[in-house]
Amino acid sequence: MAHAPWPENLIREDVILPKVLNLALASYGMSGRIFHAPFIHQHPGLKLHSILERTASHSRERYPDAKIVRDFAxxxxxxxxxxxxxxxxxxxxxPMAHAALEAGKHVIVEKPFTVSVDEGKALIDLANQRQLMLSVYHNRRLQSGHLTVRELLDKGELGQLNTFATHIDRYRPQPGPKKWKEEPNPGAGLLYDLGSHLLDEAAMLFGLPQAVTADLRCERDQSQVCDYFHLRLDYPHHKCLLSASMLARAPGPAYVLHGDRASFVKQGADIQESLLAAGTLPDSDNWCQEEPQYWGLLYSDEGSTAYPTIDGRYQDYYHNIYRHLTEGAPLNTLAEQALVTVGLIEIAEHSAREKRTIELGTAP
Known part of the structure; x- marks a missing residue:
């Protein structure tokens, strides 16, 4: 079933919106261009007011009405x-989220929320004191793969789950040009970049694990940061295997789930990013509908059958933000949830340093 980009009552011409909210982007890099600006721009209740570009003016071609500024202040x-x-x-x-909250602004933080639990707690406390919204952009929750897997689990299609495996494979044998990602500074490396996605997904599906075992490595020549990880999260009846690599020339399945009744294997996690990178805007009901040949396969005693992929819907994130701030609707992506992910990253780092499994009750 296709999902419309916005609920019908927000695109009817005879409906007066309660308020148009002015949003500002603190960066127009890859995340700003692909994951934020298109959805802000397409939403009828949001206005892309300002964009921070310190030297260039790349955003002007696509968003000529947005003001370009040169500093965060x-x-x-x-x-x-x-x-x-x-x-x-x-x-x-x-520091930037803290400054924005101090200035009385509602704030969305790109994942990972912060580089430490202490920083995350401080931001949550400040937002509560100022009675401001604080949310974290964990958009993997709105990918087609995650939504499809959630439906399978909710329907009990697999029976008793014993293995949940998901990974992100890339082939980038040379360190990239973004120094903040490649130099050994706080928050650098693949565990923060992609591990935050996978850990949030596991926590949203299954809650906190009982134990964490982590293998973190620098595999590429000249790499100074973690560029490979394999995490095992132990739950009472199943295990989650989460991994990412920068040296996978041939990517494997995005999802592999095994239960006592059936297994599910899906090759691709989502097509939204590739569409957005190609300039396709989320302006139609089926803008990211996956073709049947890419659906995952459900394996059971009766053989294998293609299981329909649920459309991804990144647009729901900003619509929820709008409804929360204008109508008081519950916020779907809470900073407190993102703080759990930061905590799991810290536990994974602890496990890798000590080369042992960390029971959550014994984590520092």
Whole structure:
């Protein structure tokens, strides 16, 4: 079933929106161009007011009505801006989100939330004190693979689950040009970059594990940061295997689930990012509908059958933000949830350093 980009009552011309919210992007890098700006721009109740580009003006071609500013102070000091999206390098998440909250702005932080649990707690406390919204952009929850797997689990199609495995494979044998991702600074490396996605997914599906075992490595020549991880999360009746690599020339399945009744294997996790990178805007009901030949396969005693993929819907994130701030709807992506993911990253690092399994009751 296709999902419309926005509920019908928000696209009817005769409906007057309660308020148009002015949003500002703290960066127009890859995340700003692909994951944030298109959905802000397409939403009828949101306005992309300002974009921080320190030297270039790349955003002007696509968003000519947005104001380009050269420093962060110009965003948080502007009284017309309601919400600031902090989609900057990981180590800047805390100081920039803190400054925006202090300035009275609602804040969205790109994942990972912060580079430490202490920083995350401090931001949550400040947002509560100022009675401001604080959310974290964990968009993997709105990918087609995650939504399809959740439906399978909710329906009990696999029976008693024993293995949940998901991984992200890339082939980038040389360190990239973004120094903040490749140098050994707080929040650098693949565990923070992609591990935050996978750990959040596991926590949202299954809650906190009983134990964590982590293998973190620097596999590429000249690599100074973690560029491979394999995490095992132990639950009472099943295990989660989460991994990512930068040296996988031939990617494996995005999802492999085994239960006592059936197994499920899906090759690709989602097509939204590739569509957005190609310039396809989320402006139609079926903008990211996956072709049947890419559906996952459900294996049982009766053989294998293709299981329909649920459409991904990144647009739901910003619609929920809008409804939360204008109608008081519950916030779907809470900073407190993202803090759990940061805590799991710290536990994984502890496990890798000591080369042992960490029971959550014994974690520091």
């Amino acid at each position: 110009s965003l948080i000091d502007n009284p017309d801006i309601d919400l600031v999206v902090v989609n900057t390098p990981n180590y800047l998440h805390y």
